[in-house]
Amino acid sequence: MLLHIRRSVVLSLIFLVVLGLVYPLAGTGISQLLFTHQAEGSLTPDGSTLIGQAWTGPKWFQGRPDGNVVTDGPHHVVVSGTEQLGPRSKTLEEAVAKEAKRLKEEGIVPTQDLVTYSGSLVDPDITPADAYAQVKSIARARGLPVNEVRHLVATHIHTRQLGFLGQDYVIVLELNEALARLH
Amino acid sequence: MSLFWTIAVLVVLLGLTWRFLGSYIAAIYQGRVHYLEWIERPLYRALAVDPEAEQTWQRYAGALIVFSGVAILLTYLIQRIQGSLPWNPLHLGAVGPALSWNTAVSFVTNTNWQNYAGESTMSYLTQMVALTVQQFVSAAVGIAVAIALIRGFSRKGSPTIGNFWVDLVRGVLYLLLPIAFFAGLIYVGQGAVQTLAGPVTIHDALTGYTQVILRGPVGFMEAIKELGTNGGGFFNANGSHPFEDPTALTNFLSIFLMLSIPVALTYTFGKMVGGIRQGVAVLMAMAIIFAGWTAFTVYAESRPNPAVAAAHVVPQPQGNTEGKEVRFGVPLTTLYNVVSTQTSTGSVSGANDSFTPMGGFGLMSGMMLGEVTPGGDGSGLYTILLFAIITVFIGGLMIGRTPEYLGKKIQSREVKLAALGVLVMPIVVLVMTGIAVSVHAGRVAPTNSGPHAFSEILYAFTSQTNNNGSAFAGLSGNTPFYNVMGSIAMLLGRFAIIVPVLALAGALAAKSVVPAGLGTFRTDTPLFTGLLIGVILIVGGLTFFPAVSLGPIVEQLSHGRLF
Numbered sequence: 122m123l124l125h126i127r128r129s130v131v132l133s134l135i136f137l138v139v140l141g142l143v144y145p146l147a148g149t150g151i152s153q154l155l156f157t158h159q160a161e162g163s164l165t166p167d168g169s170t171l172i173g174q175a176w177t178g179p180k181w182f183q184g185r186p187d188g189n190v191v192t193d194g195p196h197h198v199v200v201s202g203t204e205q206l207g208p209r210s211k212t213l214e215e216a217v218a219k220e221a222k223r224l225k226e227e228g229i230v231p232t233q234d235l236v237t238y239s240g241s242l243v244d245p246d247i248t249p250a251d252a253y254a255q256v257k258s259i260a261r262a263r264g265l266p267v268n269e270v271r272h273l274v275a276t277h278i279h280t281r282q283l284g285f286l287g288q289d290y291v292i293v294l295e296l297n298e299a300l301a302r303l304h
Numbered sequence: 305m306s307l308f309w310t311i312a313v314l315v316v317l318l319g320l321t322w323r324f325l326g327s328y329i330a331a332i333y334q335g336r337v338h339y340l341e342w343i344e345r346p347l348y349r350a351l352a353v354d355p356e357a358e359q360t361w362q363r364y365a366g367a368l369i370v371f372s373g374v375a376i377l378l379t380y381l382i383q384r385i386q387g388s389l390p391w392n393p394l395h396l397g398a399v400g401p402a403l404s405w406n407t408a409v410s411f412v413t414n415t416n417w418q419n420y421a422g423e424s425t426m427s428y429l430t431q432m433v434a435l436t437v438q439q440f441v442s443a444a445v446g447i448a449v450a451i452a453l454i455r456g457f458s459r460k461g462s463p464t465i466g467n468f469w470v471d472l473v474r475g476v477l478y479l480l481l482p483i484a485f486f487a488g489l490i491y492v493g494q495g496a497v498q499t500l501a502g503p504v505t506i507h508d509a510l511t512g513y514t515q516v517i518l519r520g521p522v523g524f525m526e527a528i529k530e531l532g533t534n535g536g537g538f539f540n541a542n543g544s545h546p547f548e549d550p551t552a553l554t555n556f557l558s559i560f561l562m563l564s565i566p567v568a569l570t571y572t573f574g575k576m577v578g579g580i581r582q583g584v585a586v587l588m589a590m591a592i593i594f595a596g597w598t599a600f601t602v603y604a605e606s607r608p609n610p611a612v613a614a615a616h617v618v619p620q621p622q623g624n625t626e627g628k629e630v631r632f633g634v635p636l637t638t639l640y641n642v643v644s645t646q647t648s649t650g651s652v653s654g655a656n657d658s659f660t661p662m663g664g665f666g667l668m669s670g671m672m673l674g675e676v677t678p679g680g681d682g683s684g685l686y687t688i689l690l691f692a693i694i695t696v697f698i699g700g701l702m703i704g705r706t707p708e709y710l711g712k713k714i715q716s717r718e719v720k721l722a723a724l725g726v727l728v729m730p731i732v733v734l735v736m737t738g739i740a741v742s743v744h745a746g747r748v749a750p751t752n753s754g755p756h757a758f759s760e761i762l763y764a765f766t767s768q769t770n771n772n773g774s775a776f777a778g779l780s781g782n783t784p785f786y787n788v789m790g791s792i793a794m795l796l797g798r799f800a801i802i803v804p805v806l807a808l809a810g811a812l813a814a815k816s817v818v819p820a821g822l823g824t825f826r827t828d829t830p831l832f833t834g835l836l837i838g839v840i841l842i843v844g845g846l847t848f849f850p851a852v853s854l855g856p857i858v859e860q861l862s863h864g865r866l867f
Contacts, residue, residue, distance in 0.1 A: 122366070122370070125370035125371070126374065127352075128351045128352070128371075129367075129370050129374035129375075131350055131351055132351055132371065132469070133371075133374055135350065136437050136440070136441055136476070137378070137437055141433030141436055141437040144484075145432045145498075145521045145524050145525070147485075148485065148488050148489070148492075148498055148521070148523065149499065152488075152489065152492040152498040155489070155492075156492050156493050159492055159494070159495045159496070159497075159550075160498045160523070161497070161519070162517055164517075166509070167508040168506050168515055169506070171546035171550055172515070172517055172546060172547070174508065174515050175511075176511060177511070178511075181510070181511065199516060199518070200421045200423060200540050201540050202421065202540035202541040202542075202545075203541070203655045203658070205658065205751065205752075205776070205777045205778035206627075206658055206752070207752040207756035207776075207778065207859075207867075208609055208610050208611055208624070208659065208660045208661055208756075208859070209661070209754065209755075209865065209866050209867050210611050210752055210756070211866045213609075213611040213612065213626065213658075214611045214614045214615045217617060217618075218615040218617055221615065221618065222617075231617055231618050232618060233612075233620050233622055234625055236612070236617065236618055237626040237627075237628075239544065239629050239630070240541060240544030240627045240628055240653065240654040240655045241541040241546060241629060243546065244630055244631075246629070246630040247630055248622075281306060282552045285306050285309035285313070286306070286310060286551075286552035286553055287306075287551070287555065287636055288306070288552075288632075288633035288636075290630050297510060298510070
């Protein structure tokens, strides 16, 4: 018994150093060397292409409705993770109806992803269909030709990885940065 | 079509893994690979372990339990003092006692149930030296138990089943560490963050919106989280968070990593007991049940979300997108979550709680079969071998002969131990759920109402007892009641199965081998696979059908009603 305890303590401490410090720190070192941009969070001057943000007003492409419900954790840290509403939740029905009404008022025909929450609450992407649905209202708000905005969406579509993984998507931040450059 | 190719490529990759990783794992535990001897030798010296000396099953189990106990205390302690330790950029204080306890048990039992939001509760140091460490170690412990049981079958008249310390060290060094390190680089290359710098504040000049982006040492934790069938993520959103799982490719990689060791171990089993076909028969039982559950759940999620449909504002051509990420899409997210629930991993790439009623049923019932399809690292194999023993016992009853499995006579002691190991899980789940719905502290936790609230409680205990760790996360589990009840469920679900398995290993190792005769029931045939599937489904179905009908089934049948 005593021998088991002594061995357990020694081995736990060795693992603590090897697996808890050497492994992640060596990983951090090599990552920072090989993939600096990714390891630091894929940052651009306006945000991260991997983290969604709230885009409001008719002048910008909007993402998932996540931005409206982010919750503050202790120390005012925004905690990720969705509302966890069940498939027969009244709250979900009401939230979807409200979001659709808001979009319609901005002249956007609601699509599925634009009214449902993501899993992370920081989904940075929408589908091409979600982006195309917003083209008309954005062209009107910015006084741009519809075709130009449509073309902008078409040139920012990320196709499925390796041709079969996931689905086509548009990064909202990337699209809006390109939109800002149109002027 | 995209899903078809995803599965086709996955099957090919897993086939190769089964053959080559399976044979490598056998070599590791038979002591046939030595390239890390220069680390091993000084390590054994520090432990005062003679790597050649073997242990009886009692000593093996004793070492395992003492080691796990020490691991729980250490993991608890680090959380309690994290406020005074470095690498804590958000200046997070000590984690509360009940929550620290629950989390320590959760990571040591390979469950990774998380009653906390990672990014706002655990410091970088805690995530690394408390949680990531246990993600390696708990997986290695599970695999060691499976190997000990395999030795029980493959040895004749042996008083010992191996050396726990050697099995543990070799599993970590030769198997988990190299694969996790390589996979970690892929995660980061795709966009997972891996930094010790704290959060970054960005002011978006386009909109005037200011955003605080939380970061951390995430990518390499992600790798062992999936490879070790652990499931505990850095962020509250787990694998749906783009910094954990940035692309469809990493999602696919995660699916592959979760399945790789549990699948490969069936080859290891076949190889070590001297008949690859024995492993194939078990693998086929796993694969057939898994395929059925995947098809069912993927179909369920391709259907509209009832609550979204009730709002009558959008068509739902993609199926149920609530709680799912655009970069993965509905089918891939569903496949990931099915794999995660059936490998006892419990990570998510979309909200389980927002799955359609039948989709949620698919996830929950997959766990209720005992996490054997293919189950967690090691635990999947040793649990399905318990079912295999029950199967040969039932087969023996049918033809009126003493049952044998792999040349070992299965007698009263073996059948009792196997039945005990199989029945612990359903008993704990049903009794705990019963207690939770009977007391106020249990009933106030679900955030949803109606039958879904019951599903959230049932799911919580099913997940914790099976050491899965996924959740219908609407349940607010960070209460003294759920922290304590959950820890008991996790401990029983882990050790009340491991001890009978090791006892079984000891009993089998001591037996001699009876040569197969004409009347021997062959266990490497499709007939055996079919019987094994039947036993797994009947045990799971009979024990859980009444409980499940009160949750997801009622929910599915309540046409048009919202709660």
